[in-house]
Amino acid sequence: MSESWDLARFADNIALKDENGQSVSYSCLVEETDRIAERIGRRCLVFSLCRNEIGSVVGYTAFIRHRIAPVLLNSHLEEDLLYSLLEIYSPKYLWIPEDMQERFQGMEVVYSSYRYCLLKTGYSRDYPLYDELGLLLTTSGSTGSPKFVRQSYENIFDNAHSIVKYLHLDDTERPITTLPMNYTYGLSIINSHLLVGATILVTEKTLMQKEFWSFFKDEGATSFGGVPYTYEMLDKLRFCRMKLPSLRTMTQAGGKILPELHEKFAKYAEENSKEFVVMYGQCEATARMGYLPPEKAVEKKGSMGIAIPGGKFSLIDAEGKKITEPHTTGELVYEGKNVTLGYAERGEDLILGDERHGILETGDMAQFDEDGYYYIVGRKKRFLKIYGNRVNLDEIDRMIKSEFGIDAASTGVDDHMYIFLTNGSLSDQVREFVIRKTRLNPAAFQVKVIDEIPKNDAGKTLYKELTKYYE
Amino acid sequence: MTNLEKYNDAFITTFEITEDQLAGLKYQDIQAWDSVGHMSLIAALEDAFDIMFDTDDIIDFSSYEKGKEILSKEEYGVKF
Numbered sequence: 191m192s193e194s195w196d197l198a199r200f201a202d203n204i205a206l207k208d209e210n211g212q213s214v215s216y217s218c219l220v221e222e223t224d225r226i227a228e229r230i231g232r233r234c235l236v237f238s239l240c241r242n243e244i245g246s247v248v249g250y251t252a253f254i255r256h257r258i259a260p261v262l263l264n265s266h267l268e269e270d271l272l273y274s275l276l277e278i279y280s281p282k283y284l285w286i287p288e289d290m291q292e293r294f295q296g297m298e299v300v301y302s303s304y305r306y307c308l309l310k311t312g313y314s315r316d317y318p319l320y321d322e323l324g325l326l327l328t329t330s331g332s333t334g335s336p337k338f339v340r341q342s343y344e345n346i347f348d349n350a351h352s353i354v355k356y357l358h359l360d361d362t363e364r365p366i367t368t369l370p371m372n373y374t375y376g377l378s379i380i381n382s383h384l385l386v387g388a389t390i391l392v393t394e395k396t397l398m399q400k401e402f403w404s405f406f407k408d409e410g411a412t413s414f415g416g417v418p419y420t421y422e423m424l425d426k427l428r429f430c431r432m433k434l435p436s437l438r439t440m441t442q443a444g445g446k447i448l449p450e451l452h453e454k455f456a457k458y459a460e461e462n463s464k465e466f467v468v469m470y471g472q473c474e475a476t477a478r479m480g481y482l483p484p485e486k487a488v489e490k491k492g493s494m495g496i497a498i499p500g501g502k503f504s505l506i507d508a509e510g511k512k513i514t515e516p517h518t519t520g521e522l523v524y525e526g527k528n529v530t531l532g533y534a535e536r537g538e539d540l541i542l543g544d545e546r547h548g549i550l551e552t553g554d555m556a557q558f559d560e561d562g563y564y565y566i567v568g569r570k571k572r573f574l575k576i577y578g579n580r581v582n583l584d585e586i587d588r589m590i591k592s593e594f595g596i597d598a599a600s601t602g603v604d605d606h607m608y609i610f611l612t613n614g615s616l617s618d619q620v621r622e623f624v625i626r627k628t629r630l631n632p633a634a635f636q637v638k639v640i641d642e643i644p645k646n647d648a649g650k651t652l653y654k655e656l657t658k659y660y661e
Numbered sequence: 662m663t664n665l666e667k668y669n670d671a672f673i674t675t676f677e678i679t680e681d682q683l684a685g686l687k688y689q690d691i692q693a694w695d696s697v698g699h700m701s702l703i704a705a706l707e708d709a710f711d712i713m714f715d716t717d718d719i720i721d722f723s724s725y726e727k728g729k730e731i732l733s734k735e736e737y738g739v740k741f
Contacts, residue, residue, distance in 0.1 A: 631697035
């Protein structure tokens with residue numbers, strides 16, 4: 191399997207199109223990505239501040255094609271965090287939207303393309319890169335830690351090929367962007383569609399904007415992806431009554447969708463000759479690990495499906511023994527070539543090789559039924575998915591402690607985090623701090639002041655006892 | 662409460678902002694008014710005025726001023 195896209199094969203097809211009418215053919219994409227890579231000249235580390243804009247995707251494509259390793263970050267990333275990441279990793283170049291250029295005075299612009307520009311950082315430190323290191327991503331919703339997932343070229347392209355296979359993608363597809371491209375799920379849509387010569391409709395507009403839907407309809411979008419919250423919003427927009435004849439496929443990942451919404455969208459798809467595909471994945475497995483075949487969407491609602499082509503699921507019990515009985519809970523383990531190399535937490539880690547050897551303990555607790563369909567039933571580690579972003583609760587507690595010097599216990603359910611404190615005078619400040627660090631909508635966060643944070647004799651917080659305060 | 666007060670209150674409560682920030686406020690101007698916040702704002706306004714927005718109006722609601730214009734339409738009949 192080749193570890194790149196064969197862009198030249200689709201010469202005249204349009205690769206990228208935006209809502210301002212600008213487009214890039216596959217042959218132009220080849221030429222432009224060659225030019226960008228030529229300016230850089232050698233394998234090195236680049237920070238890319240991503241948006242769903244043509245320039246952002248063109249830069250990314252250039253880096254991967256020419257084995258320049260990008261760190262993909264959201265262009266809205268908190269400035270302090272960005273500067274600390276720059277210090278830690280010392281990338282040679284930045285690829286940023288032109289309108290952000292003035293923030294990096296002192297760095298030389300060496301190339302510009304599609305309203306993005308390439309800046310030479312001038313960092314002298316040069317961390318060696320492992321040969322197969324393809325790109326680095328933050329684990330979704332990272333709260334400011336410098337931890338990246340290291341994905342290899344094999345990871346990226348094995349997963350993209352697998353997605354092409356199970357979603358039956360071809361060059362007639364026209365996916366529209368609904369997720370950030372620095373988010374593994376959003377990126378997997380780009381990676382898989384560039385493999386088949388499809389046209390990616392890129393826009394920064396959201397589902398809540400008229401311009402998004404005009405672009406969708408005018409350009410005949412065939413698919414989009416969404417996290418559970420996306421489907422709640424679509425439901426609110428009375429999506430099922432919209433006339434979208436070009437739409438073929440809706441995919442869902444980034445957390446477990448409410449069963450009633452799963453059913454609603456599956457039925458809508460069935461009745462309108464469309465497909466609704468529930469999927470399962472993690473950044474640590476590049477993007478996708480499981481999918482529920484659309485013809486089973488209604489019958490197996492609540493299930494995340496079966497392993498993707500080339501992958502394998504199993505469950506292990508607390509002793510690490512394989513579970514063979516259906517309807518028994520165990521930790522979900524995935525095996526496949528898309529299991530990533532490991533993490534990086536500092537520049538010196540960029541040389542590290544494969545630390546996982548194709549096996550990922552997902553941290554999700556699951557069961558399978560008699561037909562081998564998997565159901566996520568809980569989590570081993572303490573984290574929440576907030577609007578599709580993974581937020582590590584222990585990390586939140588630690589951050590509050592180091593910022594304010596107080597004990598905090600954060601817990602909750604997906605899309606609703608409760609932060610328990612004993613000091614009421616700090617509640618507003620703590621809440622603002624967590625919102626700023628996670629950069630997620632404030633509606634997800636609530637501070638509750640209680641007399642005492644319940645702990646056991648060993649001093650461990652008893653999070654279960656806090657559930658009685660949930661609303 | 663007047664309709665304008667109710668309208669302002671929905672913004673102030675949903676986005677945790679102050680009254681002086683309202684004039685000229687547009688979608689995505691502040692972190693809280695993203696797509697998640699937009700949904701909360703719509704829900705708050707629907708509650709406050711006991712109405713139900715059409716899809717087209719939800720996605721056309723792009724600013725503080727635009728929202729007033731939409732609510733003033735005949736089908737919602739909110740007078741400011």
